[in-house]
Amino acid sequence: MPIVRTDSLTKTYGDAAHPVSALNAVNLAVEEGEFLAIMGPSGSGKSTLLYLLGGLERPTSGQVWLRDHDLSKLNDNDLSRLRRTAIGFVFQFFNLIPVLTAQENVAIPLILDGMPRAQALKQADEALAKVGLSDRATHRPSEISGGQQQRVALARALVTKPAVILADEPTGNLDSRSSDEVVQMLRHTVDEWGQTLILVTHDPRIAAYADRIVFLKDGKIVDENRLKGQGTADQIREQLSRVALQ
């Protein structure tokens, strides 16, 4: 049974007179332990899809299922709880709290969930070790590099052992070396710990690490690539331009 599933997921912005369709009856299923990349040209609805999967945005119609929770039926508090226990986010801008240390940033979701501080910090240390940043635990975000900041953000997403990690252009703000480092680490979480991962990107080099790519255009899934991590960037780039020209 898929861990994440959508059912005719539709999102429309604007008022009734001037509807702007962002997502149109999308059906998507993601299996446990799968690494899915979402690609598509600008305005194709890929970010909207990610927000809907993360419970940050509410669907106009259709459903989003995370395990057996129908996200469209949850209230704000329940959604918040789900986000801090079952979903991990990694953003393009690393979005760390500047006044907290790396360790404390990682511990935030646990502390928000009411875990005693000492225990939360201990688990944060473990998560930092997984991303290879044990020696940066007491540094503030401004004291470490961009790639390291994104790894801290990844540790923050991992610390709750979420059902799924949602990553929105996680390398969009990094140089190519740091990008490789981060995406290899993402791959590693899938391979080593069976983490489910959904990633939005426009970079074929990054998407090449995924098990499967879905291509979005005008709010619809128009193509798919089950490359199982074996694809090449060029191949994906070609497929992407085909989608854009359709």
Added chain:
Amino acid sequence: MTTQVSGLGSTAGQMARMGLRYLSGRRLRTALTTLAIVFGVALIFAINLVLPSAVDAFNQTMSGIAGADATITSVTGEAFAPEAVLPRLEAIDGVRGITGVLRRQFQLPTLGIRNDNGSVPQIELVGLDPASASQVREFIVSEGRFLEPSDTGKAVLPAGLADLSPQLQVGTTFPLVTAGGLKLYTVVGLLAEQGSVSVPQIYVTLTDAQAAFNQSGLINAVEVSFDPRADREAVTAAIEQTLGDAYTLNTGSSSTDTLAAMQIGFAMMDLLGLLALFLGAFLIFNTFRTVIVERRHDLAMLRAVGATRRQITQMIVIESLIQGVLGTLIGLLLGYLMAQGVVSFMGRFWATYLNRGALELRLNAPAVLGAVALGLVTALIAGYFPARAAGKVSPLDALRPATTASIHRAARWSLIIGAGLMALAVLLLLTGSKGAAGGALLFLIGMVLAAPGLVMPAARLFSPILTLWYAREGDLARSNLVRQPGRAAITGSTLMIGLATLVTIAAIVSAFSGLINTLADANFGSDLILLPPSISIYDTVIGADENLAARLRALPEVEAVGSLRYASAAAGGQSLQVLGIDPNAYPQVATFEFSQGEPDKVFAALDSERNAIVTSLALSSLGVPVGSDVVLQTANGPQTYRIVGVANDLFTFKLAVMFISQANLAADFHKTEDIMLMVNLTPDADKAAALAKVQDILTDYPQFTARLTGEYREEIVRTSASAMYLFYALAFLILIPAALGLLNTLTINILERTREIGVVRAVGGSRTQVRRIVTAEALLLGVFGAAMGVLAGVAMSYGFIAAFATAGWEMPYQFPLLGVVAAIVIGVVLALFASVLPARSAARLDIIRALQYE
């Protein structure tokens, strides 16, 4: 999944830790924001530390001989004949002993007794009848003997007092000031008691005390002891019933007006503290709104990783609470120091000016709790609303580029209600002087409500002036400002309150100085003035009998001598000071500032029948017009006086005073001592030489100080002017939050427009131009706030001066031109000052980063 409840403490702890880090990351802003809380808490705490001890000290010195069960005084506080009371008390069941005493506190200028607190400036001289006093209270003699009925010039002291002063031993003599000049007393015995530390008592026979106070045959208190088996409440009730309204079983009724004046003073300081806290709340509110815009990303991220709205709200509230706690703690400390300052300053003033007991600082739970509660509640309320807004930040804000600053429309209803309130306020100001102060405040509130609607017209009105200096940037600045009328309005309102206070204070100060100058001319018509140790409060003053005036008149240089005499009285349930003047001699040496009545006719009327002049304050507190009759409680029972004129002078304009003839004062109040004397010299007399001769006479009357009137007048006017500067200082303190509010608003505006600033730079705007846009915007805000402040200030000053007039302080209203000019200049300068940092940071923005800013 752990439950939320079990871990709330941990979450709150983390929130607090995070709050502290955010706050310490912005130390200057935190300090400035906290300052207003510190100031408010300190003021309120200091006042409530001093107040109870001041009231206690007051009551303590007014209470009677320790050990008596009850003390009976006349409602007027004045002396009375013992026959009027004693026989009636004897018949009451349960009364064991009764004794009449005549006692008064006064200054000891020459004795030089010292205790731990420094010199003992005052004592209480207690005249008692040795036989009956022993029945009321036990006097245990430790050395020598107790007083005997036949003693004259003999005194008994507490051993505690003798310990302090080696000269005061059994067998030694010491001088005391009396109405008849200095008299020598011999110590015949010491009592085995410590005595009052602050106001030592010296016991003499009743006859000696009557002579010393020039009140032959009179007493001013009756001490009563009860039968130990009697029901105390029943006895008390029986005494009250027997004596009726003319007497009270209490401690110190004669001084209630002083006490009331004191409490009003403290209440005014309390009000100032509350105002400071109010501005503190305003400031915290404003700052946290800025904080939320600045931290929108962090907040959204927290929401995205699972923080609930409540948790976010909690975090901001905790942060404002941290400031509240910090401000309150520092405020308590500062308040304690302030209270100590007040005590040491007032203590001196207290001792030399009021002749009251010592002041000491007493930490008391209500003062601490009250100040703490106010400080915390202020921070909590002010932080709550921005915190709630913070909870509403969408988690998507962390992922998406920010929407640019949205344009808000000013609420029309707010403008309509505001304008309505202002119109009502103007009506109140113009028609009724009673509601004038209310009208002034109403105007201010109306202004705050109308402000958002006024931003646009004000920006249109002032931007042509702005384009003179900022031809290219002015338009952009104006459109930036009107995008968020609510924010501009709040900033303008903060500035308005500060500047309106300044204008009001300037107007009141100038009106007050004018009043003081006019009144000073009335008081100081004479050449020399002989002043008692305390002015305005005379119940502890030992005056002089007629010999002093006679000796002054005998000097060849002296042309005329006029004097004031004093008694306390009550009318219509209110206490009043009664001052006796000689209607013929007084106008030669001084005059009044008459507001009703012809001076010549009024002085002539005073000479006959029971006629009186009252001060404006007395007239308004009596609530009757000129020409009406007032029943005065005198030492002789109720007497009817007719008000024939209303007049003030410098010493009395802030008091409820009734002037009557000295003849009536002697008849109704048994008072014949002069408590202040004014002397006119012959035209060719050498003033300095005359002063020396008068000072020579005063060696026998050390309670008086002789001064050249002109010199003294200058001193008074100067002192009152310097007291006024204190108010200016307070007005400037109120402007600090206003400046910080400006800074906050400009900062938010720039943060929200980072991307736009990037665009301006990208299309060729120079750094200087960006800086000038921000400066122009600040100037517009400053001028807007100043314009509102001037309007509100004029209304407020008019209202308050009208309100003062109803309270009896009539001052002519003058347009506060100086205050208005100062307010405009200060408003503009503050705006420029507040714009320096935001303008610089806007100009320094990196173009690429600004364009990418989301």
